[in-house]
Amino acid sequence: MAGLYIHIPFCKKKCAYCDFFSVANLNYTDEFLKAIVSELVLQKSYLENESINTIYFGGGTPSVLKPNELHSILNTIYSVFKIDLKTEITLEANPDDLSKSYLNELQNIGINRLSIGVQSFNDSDLQLMKRRHTSEQARQVIHNAREAGFKNISVDLIYGLPNMLLSDWEKNIDILLNMDIQHISAYHLTIEPNTVFKKLYDNNKIPLPTDDESIEQFKLLIEKTKQYQFIHYEISNFAKDGYLSLHNSNYWKKVKYLGAGPSAHSYNLTSRQWNISSLKKYLSEISKGNIPFEIEKLSTTDKYNDYIVTSLRTMWGINLKTIEKEFGKLYFDFILREKNLFVKNNLLVKNNDTLILSEEGKFLSDQIIRALLYI
Structure with missing residues (x-):
């Protein structure tokens, strides 16, 4: 889908x-x-x-x-x-x-x-x-x-x-x-x-x-x-x-999407791209049969960070097995280490292999997400 x-x-x-x-x-x-x-x-x-x-x-x-x-x-x-x-x-x-x-x-x-x-x-x-x-x-x-x-x-x-x-x-x-x-x-x-x-x-x-x-x-x-x-x-x-x-x-679940129109974003699992944020330039290029967009190929770090940003904001949270399988040991070891302080302070809840924000954690979601990004 x-x-x-x-x-x-x-x-x-x-x-x-x-x-x-x-x-x-x-x-x-x-x-x-x-x-x-x-x-x-x-x-x-x-x-x-x-x-x-x-x-x-x-x-x-x-x-x-x-x-x-x-x-x-x-x-x-x-x-x-x-x-x-x-x-x-x-x-x-x-x-x-x-x-x-x-x-x-x-x-x-x-x-x-x-x-x-x-x-x-x-x-x-x-x-x-x-x-x-x-x-x-x-x-x-x-x-x-x-x-x-x-x-x-x-x-x-x-x-x-x-x-x-x-x-x-x-x-x-x-x-x-x-x-x-x-x-x-x-x-x-x-x-x-x-x-x-x-x-x-x-x-x-x-x-x-x-x-x-x-x-x-x-x-x-x-x-x-x-x-x-x-x-x-x-x-x-x-x-x-x-x-x-x-x-x-x-x-939030990493499903492909196509965006059409000026400034619209698209994502196909391996790259993301965005159309130009100018109506006149958009209309001019499309009239010539061109789509005016920029593209970014996603590195493993990009994909891991995207997963953290989108998933941790949801009730489904982040899955540790998914991180290990899709992104590798480097990111798996990183998240295992960095999660501990937030779990200890009841800001993250660990349920088997899933990490979700606690009720208190929701109020600090931006800070928690930033701490779990691999920079």
């Missing part, structure tokens, strides 16, 4: 925190649609005829495309690749794009999973983040999506926002948990370079929570979602039983 990611680079406007590649200009939509179809055809052999079980439209804002435009991309995918009958097909969407008619059309073209970028149910937060929707719109859209027949709905939230109190975050979680959704992705705010938030932060105009406050917000998230029978299957992801994101799980 393999995955397919389609990067839709368009946004109506840039959010204050976002550093993903996007352009706030829809004038190139027609040209882009031709290019993405061409790239998919050019890349038809990349996955070596493996069956695709997950298709993910990310961005940018994929929901700025019309349903017939998304359908044209899907038609190409089905004609070029071998698609599993039960393929998970996800569309990232902004709440204000999801009218009732749009939701119904998405159902008709085969989109079976929505990832809705709510981020907050507090209008002040939404305005600060330069989001296009209101809290009431977000609530209504989730309701409308269920009414339209979507049975697999994921919602994104952000915590650690400027001036966010624990009580503010609790209100966000409580609202969401009472809306009958299947999946939650909750991310701590990161101040990224070249964003509005970075400028505000550098000029001391947005006060951020302390580390202790951020940890309390994360702990509350874990406690609340557990009460509602959500499975905490990756540091930032929570799902009801049977609704783990197949697309994300493929990333």
